[in-house]
Amino acid sequence: MTIASPLPPLTLRNATLDDLVEVLRAQHARKIDVIVPAERLRAVGTHLELIGTEPLVSEDGVTATAGRYLPTAHCDQDIATKLGIPSPYLRRLREENGRLYDANVNGWLQADPHRRFLFRGLAGSGRTGIGRALLSNSYKVIDNLDVLMAALDGIKESGVAVQIDGADLTERRMFLRVACEQIQAYAPELVGDYRSPFSGASAAAYPVVFAGFLLANSETGDGAFTITPRLTLQVCRNGMTINRDVVREVHLGGRMDDGIVRWSQDTLAKSMQLVTARARDAVRTFLDVDYVQAKITELAREARVAVTEPEKTIEFVSTRLSFTKDQQQLILQHFYKGGAITAGGVMHAVTSAAQLLDDAEKAFEMESRGVEAMHLAAAF
Numbered sequence: 001m002t003i004a005s006p007l008p009p010l011t012l013r014n015a016t017l018d019d020l021v022e023v024l025r026a027q028h029a030r031k032i033d034v035i036v037p038a039e040r041l042r043a044v045g046t047h048l049e050l051i052g053t054e055p056l057v058s059e060d061g062v063t064a065t066a067g068r069y070l071p072t073a074h075c076d077q078d079i080a081t082k083l084g085i086p087s088p089y090l091r092r093l094r095e096e097n098g099r100l101y102d103a104n105v106n107g108w109l110q111a112d113p114h115r116r117f118l119f120r121g122l123a124g125s126g127r128t129g130i131g132r133a134l135l136s137n138s139y140k141v142i143d144n145l146d147v148l149m150a151a152l153d154g155i156k157e158s159g160v161a162v163q164i165d166g167a168d169l170t171e172r173r174m175f176l177r178v179a180c181e182q183i184q185a186y187a188p189e190l191v192g193d194y195r196s197p198f199s200g201a202s203a204a205a206y207p208v209v210f211a212g213f214l215l216a217n218s219e220t221g222d223g224a225f226t227i228t229p230r231l232t233l234q235v236c237r238n239g240m241t242i243n244r245d246v247v248r249e250v251h252l253g254g255r256m257d258d259g260i261v262r263w264s265q266d267t268l269a270k271s272m273q274l275v276t277a278r279a280r281d282a283v284r285t286f287l288d289v290d291y292v293q294a295k296i297t298e299l300a301r302e303a304r305v306a307v308t309e310p311e312k313t314i315e316f317v318s319t320r321l322s323f324t325k326d327q328q329q330l331i332l333q334h335f336y337k338g339g340a341i342t343a344g345g346v347m348h349a350v351t352s353a354a355q356l357l358d359d360a361e362k363a364f365e366m367e368s369r370g371v372e373a374m375h376l377a378a379a380f
Contacts, residue, residue, distance in 0.1 A: 006125060007030070007122065007124065007125055007130065008023050008026035008027050008030070008122075009023055009169075010027075010072065010130070010132075010169070010170075010171050011168075011169055011170050011171065011360065012167065012168060012169040012360075013168055013358060013360050013363075014166045014167075014168065015166070015167045015168065015169070016164070016166075016167065017164045017167060017176070019167070020148070020167040020169060020174070020176070021145075021148070023169060024144050024145040024148065024169075024174075025145060027122060027144075027145075028143065028145045030122040030123045030129075031120070031121075031122060031123075031143070032056065032063070032065050032119070032120070032121040032122065032123055032129065033118065033119070033120055033141060034050060034053050034065050034118075034119045035116055035117070035118055035119075035137050036050060036053055036116065036117055036119050037113065037114055037115065037116050037117075038109040038110070038112055038113050038114065038115045038116075038117070039109075039110075039113035039114065040052055040053060041109055041117070041119075042102075042105075042106055042109065043101060043102040043105035043106050043109075044068060044102060045068075045098060045102070046070075046071075046094050046098045046101050046102065047068040047069060047070050047071070047128065047131075048068070048069050048070075048071055048075070048079070048105075048119075048131045048134075049067065049068045049069075050065055050066050050067060050069070050119065051066060052066055053065040053066045063123050064123075065123075067124075067127060067128070067129065068127065068128050068129070069119075069121045069124075069128065069129040069130055069131035070128055070129075070130055070131060071130075071131040072130060072131065072132055072171045073091075073171065074132070074133065074171040074172050074220055074222065075131040075132055075133055075134060075171075075220075076090055076091065076094065078133050078134040078135065078220075078221065079105060079134050082117065082134055083104075083105065083108035083109065084108065085104055085105070085108065090104065090105075116137040117134050117135065117136070117137060118133075118134075118135040118136065118137050118139050118141075119131070119133075119134055119135075120132045120133040120134075120135065120141075120219070120220060132171070132220050133219075133220035133221050135220075135221045136221075139221060140271075141219065142217065142219065142225055142249075142271055142275075143219050144169075144174040144217050144219050146271075146272055146275075147174070147215075147217045147225055147272075147275055148174070148176065148215075148217075149272075150272040150273075150275035150276045150279065151176075151215050151227075151275055151276070151279040152279075153276045153279075154275065154276040154277065154278065154279025154280035154281075154282075154283065155178070155279055155280070155283055157276065157280045158279075158280045158283035158284050158287070160180060160182075160183075160283050160284070160287050161180070161182060162178050162179065162180045162212075162283075162287070163178070163179045163180070163181060164176065164177070164178060164179075165177035165178065165179040165212065165232065165237065165239075168360035168363070168364070169360070170359075170360050170361050171220065172218055172220055172222040172223070172361060173216055173217065173218045173222055173223060173361070173364070174215075174216065174217050174218075174219075175214060175215070175216050175360065175364055176214070176215040176216075177212065177214055177230065177239065178212050178213050178214070178215065178230075179210050179211070179212035179230075179232050180210060180211045180212055180287045181210050183210065183211040183287050183288065183289055183292065184208050184209060184210050184211065184234075184289075184292070185208070185209055185289060185292045185293045185296055186207050186208060186209075187207050187208070187209045187296045187300070188204065188207040189296075189300040189303065189304060190207075190209065190296050190299055190300045190303050190344060191203035191204065191207050191233065191235070191340070191344070191348075192204075192303065192304065192340045192342055192344055192345070193339050193340045193341075193342075193345075194235075194338050194339060194340035194344070194345060194348050195235070195337075195338060195339050195340075196235045196236035196338075196352075197236070197333075197334045197337035197338050197349075197352050198236055198352070199235075199236070201235050201236075202235075203233065203235040203236075205235075206234045206235045208233075208234040208235075209231045209232065209233060209234070209292060209296060210231065210232040210234060211229075211231065211286060211287045211288065211289075211291070211292045212229070212230045212231065212232050212239075212286070212287070213227050213228060213229050213230050213282060213283075213286045213287075214226075214227070214228045214230045214239070214241055215227050215279070216228070216364075224248045224249055225248070225249040225275065226246050226247065226248050226249075227246070227247040227278060227279060227282040227286075228241050228242065228243060228245070228246045228247075228368075229241070229242040229245050229246075229282075229285075229286040229291070229295070230242070231292065231295060231296070233348070236348075236352055237355070238348055238351040238352050238355070238370075239351055239354075239367055239370075240299070240347065240351060240370055240371055241367060241368050241370070241371070242295055242371065243368060243371070243372075245286070247278050247281075247282050249274065249275070249278065299344070299347075299371065299374070300344075302343050302344070302374055302375060302378040303342060303343060303344025303347065303374060304342060304343075304344065305342060305343040305344075305377070305378040306341065306342055306343075307341050307342055307343060307345065307346065307377055307380075310332070310335060310336070310341065311332065312380075313346065313377050313380050314328060314331055314332050314335060314346065314349075314377075315328065316376065316377075316380050317331075317346060317350075317373045317376045317377055317380070318331065320376055321369045321372065321373060321376070323366065327353065327357075327362075327366065330353045330356065331346075331349045331350055331353045332349070333353075334348075334349035334350075334352045334353045335349035338352065343374045343375075343377040343378035344374060346373050346374055346377040347370045347371060347373055347374035347377075348370075350366060350367070350369060350370040350373045351366075351367050351370040353366065354366035354367040354370075355367075
């Protein structure tokens with residue numbers, strides 16, 4: 001592995017579309033995808049080493065695939081899952097006992113030497129690359145860059161003007177938040193007495209909700225390609241995802257033989273045509289005034305339910321949704337700042353608090369539970 005340029009970042013938070021595309025292109029230029037049997041894998045110094053795998057030949061030259069790769073935290077979790085090693089234990093070994101880490105991984109690899117995996121990595125600037133995932137050899141590779149470009153084509157084909165409300169990239173997933181401010185609806189019953197915890201502006205003066213959706217994909221085996229409708233409050237950009245209407249494409253394919261993974265242009269084109277079509281259809285469905293108004297009406301039914309015991313309610317909601325103590329306290333602060341002492345106020349507190357989390361995965365998980373938090377608060 002002899003690529004001279006610096007390794008691209010693995011994560012982005014609240015990035016622009018241009019920033020996201022730049023990083024994805026840099027990652028794409030370094031990607032290593034190899035179907036490898038366990039007998040050609042070993043752990044050395046808490047790195048994963050590929051032994052005797054064929055080089056990758058492309059228009060940019062020849063890149064060695066054999067060599068050492070430092071697993072990300074997500075890749076370590078894959079290793080643990082595939083080999084039946086408890087993840088917390090393997091994590092502890094990485095931090096405290098590298099030799100025992102190697103012994104555990106190598107012992108289980110040697111137990112079934114002909115078992116095959118899809119290894120996904122990034123070629124390094126020197127001798128060491130990055131191990132991103134260890135997956136089943138039936139995993140269908142759909143890369144973030146290809147998905148993003150195909151989805152943008154679908155948005156363009158829909159003929160609807162949209163705005164990019166931010167992008168995130170993690171070791172696990174890519175997220176793109178898309179809003180359409182031209183398609184909006186008034187939602188006074190949904191916002192009630194709510195005010196922005198960021199600016200203090202009253203939502204009653206700006207009771208507008210924009211149409212939109214969240215596009216997500218994982219190229220490391222942590223979820224399907226999805227498009228989820230997402231409503232955005234004008235006053236504070238809180239996002240409310242409507243999870244039950246999600247459009248999903250699972251990464252399942254046929255088993256592949258050993259060696260470099262080479263998807264034919266025809267196979268790739270067919271996959272991306274599906275992504276483009278689904279994005280186009282999702283835009284036409286979700287970016288629609290009638291759709292937005294129908295969802296506002298549904299949410300408003302429970303949003304008006306009064307919360308008589310805020311601290312107990314938010315503790316109950318946080319426990320049910322597995323929020324941490326710190327997240328629970330942040331939600332409670334936002335609930336009081338928001339001023340809407342209702343189940344809808346709980347939803348708004350969850351979605352506004354999510355905006356302050358530095359970890360994009362945790363922010364996504366929190367925001368995606370906002371509507372569920374309202375249901376729980378209304379029923380408490």
